[in-house]
Amino acid sequence: MAVNGEADGKRPERDVLARAAEGMREITDDGWVRVRGSVLARVLRTVRPTRHVIGRHAYGAFTVASGVLVSQVRDAVDGHDERVRVLDVRCATDDQGHLESVSIAVSVLFGSRIARVTASTRAVTAERISRTIGTDFPLDRVIVDLHVADVHPSADA
Amino acid sequence: MSRASSSDVSHTDTARRTRDQADGELVRRARLGDKRAFGALAERHGPAMYRFARRMLNDHEAVEDSVQDALVAAWTSIDRFRGDSAPRTWLFGILANMIRRRLRSAARYPTDELPTELPAARSTDPVTAAQAADLLEALEVALADLPEAQRACWILAEVERMSYADIARVQATTVGSVRGAVHRARQNLERRLEPWR
DSSP states (O other): OOSSSOOOOSOHHHHHHHHHHHHHHHOOOHHHHHHHHHHHHHHHHOOOOOOEEEEEETTEEEEEEHHHHHHHHHHHHHHHOTTEEEEEEEEEEOTTOBEEEEEEEEEEETTOOHHHHHHHHHHHHHHHHHHHHOTTSOGGGOEEEEEEEEEEOOTTO | OOOOOHHHHHHHHHHHHHHHHHHHHHHHHHHTTOHHHHHHHHHHHHHHHHHHHHHHOSOHHHHHHHHHHHHHHHHHHGGGOOSSSOHHHHHHHHHHHHHHHHHHHHHHSOOOOOOOOOOOOSOSSHHHHHHHHHHHHHHHHHHHTSOHHHHHHHIIIIISOOOHHHHHHHHTSOHHHHHHHHHHHHHHHHHHTGGGO
């Protein structure tokens, strides 16, 4: 198969080489089979560097990694409405780590009612953040700045 | 191999687009902290990354470490991935960078040669399987003798079926250099595999 605009032609030496390349492509190295588990486990144990956000519960303050907060928001928004997909979530904190604002970029399905989607996304985001960093945290300190960064076609388009 | 028809090309393009879209969705979720999504991405491309590293490095530990380090680097820097290339190209670019560093270091501190470790051929017919295994072995030996740039470019082009533009990104070079390296590699390998015609 010519991937780079060069016809393979019918030269026998090229045919042998193509056959050999195909053979190499189709096999999985024994080495990968052997190390796959440990490599993947090591990768997934790696913690990404992230800032901490201060949360509050009935017994005082606690910290939560901003990566966890981002993951929670994605989980909530992605799971709430199939017309919306989260593209990016940014948490802004003050010097002490108090959450000041959350900026969320989403992609919405073509043809969606933007205002309705925006309102529901904002509500779901605020609700999940509030639940994650503590119910006592005043919601008015969480500003959800939402903008539409893209549109995506429906799955069957 | 026969000349590719336009429908073959179209099928391959469609398959590549579908793969890139699926990868893109996994990257999107992984950027937002979904480890399972990154695990799935690593599962999809780990075998090819290992295959490439295995043919570029001469040491089992170095192969494993390079693939692992590349995946760890991808995971920790995924929020900086802006989608300028396909996720697969991005992963291979990180890996190729690790490999280049190791090769430079290995040139200063040579290690023992990697023992031949050939997987079983898939064919159930023993004669065909034996022939396929022998051909693969001959290719492995011929590949090992190629200069590094030729070897890398040929594997990425012919085994991994990357475009020259993507290979140029992975190898941090120009499309013209890639084209030249693949051409010279092909000539060398064809000469080495001549007895198999």
